[in-house]
Amino acid sequence: MVRFNGIGWDATSCLLLLLYAHGSISKGFLQAEAYFLAAQKRMGMLLCRNGAIEAQCFFLAGVYLMATLRPVGAWRMFVQALACCQGFSTQSTNDSRYEDEWNTKQRIYWTCFKSELELRLELNLQKNVLDLSYPTFFPSPPDGLKTKDEAAWYFYLAEIALRRLENRILGYLYRPDTAISESTMVYAILDFEEQKDAWFRSLPEALALDVETPNTDQYEPFRFILRGHFLDCQETMYWHFLVEAIYGRVHASSDVFLRKGLKVCVDRIQQNQSGFYHRHHGTWLMLRSCTRSALVLLAAERCTNLVHLLPLGWEETIFDVAKMLKFWKDESSDL
Template sequence: MVDDDISYPQQSSLPSLELCELSRLEAKYIACVHTKNPILDLVTLHDLISQVAEHGLDWSARTCLVSMVCALGAISEEYTHAYTPDRISGSCLPHDEAFKYWDIAMKRLGFVIGQNNIESVQCLCLTGELTIELSLPKSILERMDYPYTFPFPPNIDRELVVGEDIHGERRTWYYYLAEIACRHLINRIIEATQLKILDPSAAGIERMLRDLEMFETQVNDWYLSLPPSIKFPHPFGTIQPLEDEINQLLRARYLGIRELCCRPFVELVINYDLSNMPSELLAKVGSIASQGLQYCMFRLQAVPPQYRHHGLWFQLPNSTTCALVLLAADRARHELQPNAIEHLKMPQGWREQILTTHDLLAGYWKSRQGSVWAYFQVFQWALDGCITSL
């Protein structure tokens, strides 16, 4: 959760365990969560929901899993690509209902950890994984050789229940596999030492350019491999959030990878003296850095209205980062240094987009506290020190 400074009281009453209410939350979970993370078998889940409604709560992993599903179904919001008045509001979120189900699940997690079954693993996956935010040593699991790059999809052509169509389930798995492939590519980019500025010389930059070409080829191959049902249009000009959530999420991944590949070149231009570099190399670095700024712009333009979803924790700092990169580039352009800055071009309309992003974050966090509030404070600090009038 992003509101770690807010304490929620322990729930003194149980939530509804009526079948109609559990089924409503199950359907909402499927629509808002399962379509992006299909780790549960829906036929089995439907049976577990019916069992809890009929027999009540026990201390099993199955009860924990049902409670987790209901909590996520209660707190999640459906995707919308259009901005509406008062869309961003903490008061409209059903926190109380969600935390009642979460309280049930939380009391059973200790038992779940000690059990060796599929429901226990599913519970721990749905609980959330935030260790990426902590400065801890990497798990030994990251050094294990897993023989399969991708999971095997289920038999989607079988008869499904709870109103789910075969086309929707197949499309969910297309997205899930595309997301995994994208994650593999991001990991390779992050681990690539050639894209890190270890040697800001002409030879070092040439090595960076070769790696950039390799990763751009890989992301292009990824895009071309997308099935038509989940493929999104290439970004061009001024972009808007897409109507379909899966297309929107995959495009966000694509824009993020493109921007990540170009970011070292933005850093080269604004932080290093490249005056001794050949003019052709300076022009190439400046062009790639300009592309990176354009992808920062695309990432900000593509942000949909804020809603509760599984990627919100990462989306907020990503938006802040892109805004700060644009502000840093503008500041560097006003510092007369003999480097590639003269080849750097700011995206059209970037000032207006910075203010739009600022207002979006301010509106979302105006009634909240928590660790993500620090992102907005850094954003505000950067705006206060901005050289260009916004």
């Protein structure tokens, strides 16, 4: 039918065009953009619907815009995808087919929710951290979970749990109109470190982050993403102490946190080097976070009270980030 009548104007056709766009990015931007623009023309009729396919269309459009370094447009798509998910029916039934459909919708919802929240925070679109509410439930695993799918499902749950922890840290440290003494904050960070370590220990063997595995391992992409989120969580914990020290307000009890915070900066750059020159969903976020880490290291080098805490090899990471930014400089005006 497509051969004779062309691609349709329904949600399924829109989804198909978005898949073509994603598959064409590596071959050429113009071809990928043509598919995306064709899909975009079909999105208007999806706005008033709440189906799973409609949510997937907006989500994949957001992923495409992230891969092409258009984060604000991507955020709008994630918001619309999440709006579709809010309309999912929760009517209870004993029909197993409905249960499978509902479990699928739950997974789509969580995927949209995480992507929208992470990008919203990075774009600084939210001024009140108390609005960082996160659903209290976890998505339900599919029935008859097979061994080959277990690692993917554990990754999904581990990512959600770590996101929740980071939100709790943000909510505690940056509550508006609330003064927190330095000693109270130190005790709070120690508690968050225990929670972080508990998360680390809870990972199944397939996703363990402290085990050396070859890059060809089938679960390495999962571990790569979890390592990145793990560093995000640590950066949030130690950020306050780094800012205070860079502005000359050093506290005797903060040296250990400062050392850890600076190490996170180096670890982030070194860990992401394998993805510096590859286009993917997280490219823009990687550029932002690695540049931020490099700038913190440069600021610390200019502070007499911090220079002795800099990890070995920090200078090399600065040059690595500079090369990365040079590679992507023509892709976005804010690089």
